[in-house]
Amino acid sequence: MSPSVPLQEMIRAIRSARTQCEERGVIQRECAAIRAQFRQADNGGRSHNLAKLLYVHMLGYPAHFGQMECVRMIASPRYSEKRVGYLGAMMLLDEKQDASLLITNSIKNDLSHSNQYVQSLALCTLACMGSAEMCRDLAPEIDRLLRASNSYIKKKAALCAVHIVRKVHDLGELFAPAARSLLAEKNHGVLHGAVVLIIELCERNPETLERFRKTVPDLVQIMKGLVLSGYSPEHDVAGISDPFLQVRILRLLRILGHNNEGASDAMNDLLAQVATNTDSTKTVGNAVLYETVLTVLDIKSESGLRVLAVNILGRFLLNNDRNIRYIAMTSLQKIVGTDHNAVQRHRGTIVDCLKDQDASVKRRALELSLALVSASNVRSMMKELLLFLSSCPAELKAHAASGIFNAAERYAPSQRWHIDTILHVLTTAGGDVRDETVPNLIQLITNASELHCYTVHKLYRALLTDISQQSLVQVACWCIGEYGDLLLRGECQETEAVQVTEDDVLDALETVLQSHMSSPGPLTACLSLHHFTTASRIRSIVSIYGSCIDVELQQRAVEYNALFKKYDHMSLFPPPVCGFPQVCDLLDLLGGSEETLQPSPAVGAPAPGLLINTASTAGGDLLDLLGVLEPAPLAPAPTVPVYEKDGVTLTLSCEKQSDTGLTVTLTASNSTDSDISSFTLQAAVPKLYLSLAGPFLAASHYIKSFLLQVNLKMRVRISYTSQGSAFQDTVQIDSFPGLDAAGQ
Amino acid sequence: MRFMLLFSRQGKLRLQKWYTATAERDKKKMVRELMQIVLARKPKMCSFLEWRDLKIVYKRYASLYFCCAIEEQDNELITLEVIHRFVELLDKYFGSVCELDIIFNFEKAYFILDEFLMGGEIQDTSKKSVLKAIEQADLLQEEAPTAKSFIFFADTTIV
Numbered sequence: 093m094s095p096s097v098p099l100q101e102m103i104r105a106i107r108s109a110r111t112q113c114e115e116r117g118v119i120q121r122e123c124a125a126i127r128a129q130f131r132q133a134d135n136g137g138r139s140h141n142l143a144k145l146l147y148v149h150m151l152g153y154p155a156h157f158g159q160m161e162c163v164r165m166i167a168s169p170r171y172s173e174k175r176v177g178y179l180g181a182m183m184l185l186d187e188k189q190d191a192s193l194l195i196t197n198s199i200k201n202d203l204s205h206s207n208q209y210v211q212s213l214a215l216c217t218l219a220c221m222g223s224a225e226m227c228r229d230l231a232p233e234i235d236r237l238l239r240a241s242n243s244y245i246k247k248k249a250a251l252c253a254v255h256i257v258r259k260v261h262d263l264g265e266l267f268a269p270a271a272r273s274l275l276a277e278k279n280h281g282v283l284h285g286a287v288v289l290i291i292e293l294c295e296r297n298p299e300t301l302e303r304f305r306k307t308v309p310d311l312v313q314i315m316k317g318l319v320l321s322g323y324s325p326e327h328d329v330a331g332i333s334d335p336f337l338q339v340r341i342l343r344l345l346r347i348l349g350h351n352n353e354g355a356s357d358a359m360n361d362l363l364a365q366v367a368t369n370t371d372s373t374k375t376v377g378n379a380v381l382y383e384t385v386l387t388v389l390d391i392k393s394e395s396g397l398r399v400l401a402v403n404i405l406g407r408f409l410l411n412n413d414r415n416i417r418y419i420a421m422t423s424l425q426k427i428v429g430t431d432h433n434a435v436q437r438h439r440g441t442i443v444d445c446l447k448d449q450d451a452s453v454k455r456r457a458l459e460l461s462l463a464l465v466s467a468s469n470v471r472s473m474m475k476e477l478l479l480f481l482s483s484c485p486a487e488l489k490a491h492a493a494s495g496i497f498n499a500a501e502r503y504a505p506s507q508r509w510h511i512d513t514i515l516h517v518l519t520t521a522g523g524d525v526r527d528e529t530v531p532n533l534i535q536l537i538t539n540a541s542e543l544h545c546y547t548v549h550k551l552y553r554a555l556l557t558d559i560s561q562q563s564l565v566q567v568a569c570w571c572i573g574e575y576g577d578l579l580l581r582g583e584c585q586e587t588e589a590v591q592v593t594e595d596d597v598l599d600a601l602e603t604v605l606q607s608h609m610s611s612p613g614p615l616t617a618c619l620s621l622h623h624f625t626t627a628s629r630i631r632s633i634v635s636i637y638g639s640c641i642d643v644e645l646q647q648r649a650v651e652y653n654a655l656f657k658k659y660d661h662m663s664l665f666p667p668p669v670c671g672f673p674q675v676c677d678l679l680d681l682l683g684g685s686e687e688t689l690q691p692s693p694a695v696g697a698p699a700p701g702l703l704i705n706t707a708s709t710a711g712g713d714l715l716d717l718l719g720v721l722e723p724a725p726l727a728p729a730p731t732v733p734v735y736e737k738d739g740v741t742l743t744l745s746c747e748k749q750s751d752t753g754l755t756v757t758l759t760a761s762n763s764t765d766s767d768i769s770s771f772t773l774q775a776a777v778p779k780l781y782l783s784l785a786g787p788f789l790a791a792s793h794y795i796k797s798f799l800l801q802v803n804l805k806m807r808v809r810i811s812y813t814s815q816g817s818a819f820q821d822t823v824q825i826d827s828f829p830g831l832d833a834a835g836q
Numbered sequence: 837m838r839f840m841l842l843f844s845r846q847g848k849l850r851l852q853k854w855y856t857a858t859a860e861r862d863k864k865k866m867v868r869e870l871m872q873i874v875l876a877r878k879p880k881m882c883s884f885l886e887w888r889d890l891k892i893v894y895k896r897y898a899s900l901y902f903c904c905a906i907e908e909q910d911n912e913l914i915t916l917e918v919i920h921r922f923v924e925l926l927d928k929y930f931g932s933v934c935e936l937d938i939i940f941n942f943e944k945a946y947f948i949l950d951e952f953l954m955g956g957e958i959q960d961t962s963k964k965s966v967l968k969a970i971e972q973a974d975l976l977q978e979e980a981p982t983a984k985s986f987i988f989f990a991d992t993t994i995v
Contacts, residue, residue: 143943147942188855207976251957281960290888343911382911415916445995449881451880
């Protein structure tokens with residue numbers, strides 16, 4: 093076909109423009125000429141003009157004045173003009189333009205044209221930009237073409253029908269019978285179109301899907317023909333006979349076999365055959381295998397076949413081609429929940445992919461690795477993951493860090509290991525961890541009482557090496573403040589002994605203060621250390637910051653100074669245990685929202701113990717301090733029932749852990765005959781009984797030594813479902829066994 | 837397939853085919869965004885990436901990037917084969933195709949694409965069949981009467 097000279101000349105002219113401005117000039121001139129040409133009568137160059145305009149449009153310039161010309165060209169009897177006209181319609185007109193309606197008639201005429209290439213243009217355009225209205229109008233025509241035309245048109249009509257069904261769902265019913273009969277055709281193009289159409293119909297309408305299930309044997313037959321047949325030059329791609337059709341049929345089989353035993357059985361053998369016989373040396377073979385695997389995993393296949401499929405994915409993981417590794421991991425991710433053990437077998441390869449160069453592959457490998465961590469492999473997996481964390485791309489760091497934390501929490505073999513792991517993460521990626529990590533870590537450290545010495549030594553050393561990680565510094569300062577005595581004592585079972593003097597510690601804290609200007613953590617740590625050290629240096633550090641520019645630091649320093657002056661004998665106070673509840677937002681009893689504890693999964697299991705700190709908030713009555721210094725003797729824990737109704741009983745027992753800690757255990761039991769589900773228990777206590785949450789934990793540290801004489805009250809709300817109906821009830825508990833009236 | 841883009845390494849769009857109704861403004865935005873992402877990829881990287889709610893499959897042939905957007909449940913590997921088949925068709929038609937062919941004969945590239953894919957799906961899995969159809973259509977174009985024919989247009993022109 094001879095090239096369009098005017099078009100090519102224009103393209104050359106545009107390309108030779110050296111600046112954007114010059115290009116715009118050329119385009120403007122050309123568009124003016126084109127517009128003039130459009131207004132003239134036919135001069136034999138109409139298709140060239142429109143083609144020029146389409147080029148200009150592709151460069152990004154406005155071309156809407158060509159819309160009507162497209163309409164005119166489509167109506168032309170000349171094929172050359174129709175061709176460009178339809179192309180223009182597809183590029184310039186979309187269903188939102190009014191002009192698109194004008195071509196409906198032309199399309200209708202051309203659909204019945206004597207020449208199949210004209211018919212083809214109409215079909216293609218309708219399938220590309222046909223609006224719902226146009227589709228409704230022309231659907232009967234398409235149906236007619238599906239039944240009675242040559243293969244060339246049938247295959248196109250089938251794909252046009254797909255578009256129509258997407259636009260107007262109800263019309264699916266119209267095409268179903270024709271689609272069914274097309275499956276008997278021999279022409280691959282028609283078969284392919286038919287399968288695509290059937291897939292669309294089945295996805296839209298479950299009833300249609302039911303009816304098409306009967307075609308499974310036919311589809312299996314067609315596939316067998318493709319897989320077992322000899323070499324067919326026309327459809328062969330690298331030794332696979334018509335891979336495109338194979339993939340489509342496999343997809344349809346997947347839809348038909350999903351959740352259906354009968355259909356799945358019927359295709360079982362075929363899938364096994366395809367899985368074993370397909371040559372996997374080239375991409376095209378792997379494409380078919382991939383689709384097979386997806387199908388096997390989505391239908392009710394027998395276990396042998398499933399294992400075969402997972403093994404194929406395992407082989408993919410070892411493939412040199414990065415694309416294949418990537419899709420293998422994507423697929424494994426989907427089944428790691430259901431076929432966990434099968435995927436575990438390939439853990440080694442997956443972990444290796446963490447070291448891949450490609451960020452997408454790394455991301456996939458990370459997701460899978462996190463999903464594969466279990467109690468038995470946690471140590472080795474965590475080693476790999478921590479290694480990964482130190483060198484992973486920035487966008488994956490936050491995700492990796494939180495994934496590691498979750499895994500560590502679920503499967504930590506020992507507390508020391510857990511603390512080590514968290515510290516490791518904080519040192520490598522402290523900037524990317526979420527905010528609640530710090531309180532969680534502190535909670536963990538508090539609970540691991542035997543490791544306090546070890547932890548504080550480790551954190552101190554971490555602080556000395558690097559003070560750039562905010563979260564690490566916060567935790568370290570708090571820990572030093574809390575367990576400073578253990579640090580200064582020098583000896584430690586778990587790590588090598590190192591002599592740390594008061595001055596060393598204060599040096600470290602001062603360094604932090606100087607660099608992390610807005611964090612009062614070190615100041616508060618100083619305050620805490622006041623217990624175990626000589627006061628003078630601490631006081632001087634704190635008073636310096638009384639005139640600091642940073643308002644927060646200044647305020648703290650002044651407050652602490654006041655405390656020093658007022659309570660010279662603070663060093664007599666025993667170091668209290670600082671623990672605080674995970675839940676940070678318990679509101680007071682007077683109508684505030686309540687915090688939900690973890691719901692009990694099984695009725696009859698005791699509700700998790702609620703750790704309540706009987707301490708005041710900042711600004712509590714400090715003068716009440718004095719006199720409450722002796723730790724109360726630990727009382728035995730009597731159990732009293734606090735709620736009994738409809739067979740559900742709640743009993744309560746209190747245990748004083750120390751002078752500041754109280755454990756309240758609520759046990760729920762079900763004495764009815766039927767099971768209770770969705771049991772939730774919510775407890776609220778007055779605001780006064782809260783410790784401060786947030787990074788400046790050590791601030792509450794000294795406050796906790798001052799007990800308030802307030803009565804402890806608790807309101808508990810339970811809700812559950814029994815025998816189909818929901819129940820909810822609230823009970824207020826005013827007296828706690830083991831505590832006297834003063835709430836001590 | 838939702839859409840297919842062809843663009844050069846300098847970020848010049850050479851062909852765009854959209855298989856879903858999209859506003860012009862959105863098209864431009866998506867093209868810009870996607871070109872930026874794909875052009876930033878290094879040579880050895882994976883041919884697949886996730887973008888918005890779609891999967892992007894791209895492959896570079898000489899100086900042109902062929903980029904397709906497919907749905908979540910579509911097969912990426914077969915899409916690579918579809919791209920390859922399209923390149924083969926262009927190659928056969930133009931005789932060792934290069935970017936300039938596609939620039940100066942863009943409308944023919946579209947004609948070939950429209951004979952190969954419809955609504956984002958393959959029309960015919962036989963390469964020979966597709967090439968034959970294009971050949972025939974080209975011949976038909978040549979046969980068009982060159983004589984001026986006002987009279988034919990009188991009742992079909994829409995103003």
